[in-house]
Amino acid sequence: MTPHAPVGRPLRPSGKLLQEDARRHHRSLLLQQLFREGPASRADLARSSGLTRVTVSDLVGEMLADGFVSELGAPAESRVGKPPTLVGLAADSHHVIGLDLSETDRMSGAVVNLAGIVQARHEVHVDGAVGEGAVELVLRLAADLVAMTERPVLGIGVGSPGVVGTDGTVIDAPNLAWTDTPLAARLAEATGLPVFVANDANTAVLGEHTFGESGDGGLMVLRVGTGVGAGLVLGGSLLHGHLGAAGEIGHVVVDPDGELCACSRTGCLETVLSAPHLRRRLAAPGVDGPAALAEVGTRLGEVLAPVVAALNLHEIVLSGPAELLDGPLLDAADRTIRERTMPISSTGLAVRTSKLGEDVVVVGATVLVLAGELGVS
Structure with missing residues (x-):
């Protein structure tokens, strides 16, 4: 990509509209x-x-x-x-700080230019920090990244687990023990920069839609990390849902006799599909790894099939550890979706992993800032 080549796809239609500003x-x-x-x-x-x-x-x-x-x-x-x-x-005239808080053992971030290209990376280890301790880690990570660039910083974008309000308050993130945590306000106060916070799955779908290789139909990005959540772009618009909780598919119960979930329910999809659970299961003695992953993929396909049928999605993108998601798990999910839906619903459906890899959330966080500060996406 040349510095002045087209750098992304639109999140919404463009046209001359009447607005106050x-x-x-x-x-x-x-x-x-x-x-x-x-x-x-x-x-x-x-x-x-x-x-x-x-x-x-x-x-x-x-x-x-x-x-x-x-x-x-x-x-x-x-x-x-x-x-x-x-x-x-001028893609390198300004930089954006993108933060990904969705990983189990670390918080990661990057300095990203206006074309969505990562310029520098940094991370901090979580070491079990929750609550205010986790907030302090976010503040430190952001400050370290700002210090890594000499270009003007346009703003900070954050992909956080949990339900996030439109003002950047994390309403509920059980894995970080955050409830009504004003993350955007805390970061803005500490850095003096504009800050935009969204659910990590929504952030990932923005990154995939704008800078990935998605098509023009409905797109779902299923984010698998400490938790499990989905982001959806339909008709060029991010789907928020009632109270901003669209995509909380990780808390659909798939096994009533299963493990207790962080949300207090039993047997949520997250207790089966989250990265920590998958790694524990594969590490157990005598487990057939490919068969175990295929079993989880079948469960996932059973959950996703009604969504595909209802929305006639064009793409489902799995985002998370490739060694866990790509292969038997993805193949089983794809097969199960097609077995459980009408051909017209799944014809042309692509089920794949993200081409942006581990950068999908930080690149998506860049889109939050580009949209918020420059009005582009």
């Missing part, structure tokens, strides 16, 4: 066009956005001054007459 919205329209389609002339931007050339020229001048775009010269195939000057997104 018209100038900010118009600027976002132009940035979105450059983000999606790559370099363009001022005239091209005016045609695609519906804005006047005077408005576009003024906004481009402002963005050049702020460093978000740069002039690239004339296109290779110029027509007769004065050639237009192309402008493109």
